[in-house]
Amino acid sequence: MNFNRTQIIAVSVIIVLLLSFTFLDIGLKSSNTNADSTTSAYSSGEPESLLSSNIILYVHQENGFDRILEKRIVTALEETGYSVTLTYEIKEDYGSQFAFVNVVDLTMFYTPTYSKCNADILFGFSSTGRTQSLDIEGSDKVKTVVFSSNDTDDYQLLAQGNIGLSDVTKGIFTYRSYQNHLAEEIAKSVASGLDSQLKARR
Numbered sequence: 001m002n003f004n005r006t007q008i009i010a011v012s013v014i015i016v017l018l019l020s021f022t023f024l025d026i027g028l029k030s031s032n033t034n035a036d037s038t039t040s041a042y043s044s045g046e047p048e049s050l051l052s053s054n055i056i057l058y059v060h061q062e063n064g065f066d067r068i069l070e071k072r073i074v075t076a077l078e079e080t081g082y083s084v085t086l087t088y089e090i091k092e093d094y095g096s097q098f099a100f101v102n103v104v105d106l107t108m109f110y111t112p113t114y115s116k117c118n119a120d121i122l123f124g125f126s127s128t129g130r131t132q133s134l135d136i137e138g139s140d141k142v143k144t145v146v147f148s149s150n151d152t153d154d155y156q157l158l159a160q161g162n163i164g165l166s167d168v169t170k171g172i173f174t175y176r177s178y179q180n181h182l183a184e185e186i187a188k189s190v191a192s193g194l195d196s197q198l199k200a201r202r
Contacts, residue, residue, distance in 0.1 A: 020162030022181050029171030031181060035189040039161035041197050050128055051157065051198050054083045058136070060102035068179055072187035074102055080195045090136055101190055104138035108182075115178050119165040123190045125197065127157040134160060158195045163189045 020125040055077065059070040074084045087094070105120040118147075165186060169178060 005007055008096075012072070014074060017110045018036040022037050029169050029177070029181070030171040031167060031169040033113070033165065033185050035185060036164045037161060037189055039159055039197055041157065041159040041195050041200075043066055043155070046122065053081055053099055054127075056087050056098045056129065057084050057122055058087050058090065058098070058100040060137070061088070062103075065106065066103060069103065069113060069183040069186060071102070073178075073181040073190055077194070080191050082142050082195075084191040092131055096129045097125070098129045098131060099123065099125045100131075100134065100136045101186075102138055103138060103186070105175035108178075110175055110178055112174070113170065115167075115169045115170055117165070117167045117171075117178075117182055119163075119186065121159045121163040121165065121180070121186055121190070123163070123193060125157065125159040125194055126128070127155065128130070133158055157197070159194070161197075163193070172173070 036202055057077070059066060059073060061067065061070075070086070074086070077084050100123065102122045103119060103183075106117065107119070108117040109115060121134060121160065122138050124136065126134060165182075166183065166195065167182060169181065
């Protein structure tokens, strides 16, 4: 089958448009985003040894969106005043302040003019780096938080939170643009939730 020049140009333009809507962050849009956050925190000891601004961060990885989210969370935490070191494995003890983020459920409907999303995100923090009482994987199988009398000389803070995010976006925008928007909203909520717990106990 022979193609003339006009057909080749038309097919090329269509391919470029499709690639643009998949990989480029472009568009004009307006969004209505709600992020409901709840956080439980437990602490022991005297907070005289102030919490550090250095955090080891684990972002659970399952797909490309998680990689986008990881970058946005690092940026959001750094803008809040924290220094972030990434880790890609779950340990029982990191020996230093540790935080995690896990998108346990994300339902997204995308079109170039109207998109919506509902997401459930877990996040948590351990000032000592011990993770036995954090639900990192969203399994609801963690050890009960127990602070012994021996802990009074060594300050500890454990925080576990949940974010329920819902979003409706309208306009003209690419798939990557919508992913970046969602990642930005989740990252801001996580950074704000963690920062408020840490500042409240300094």
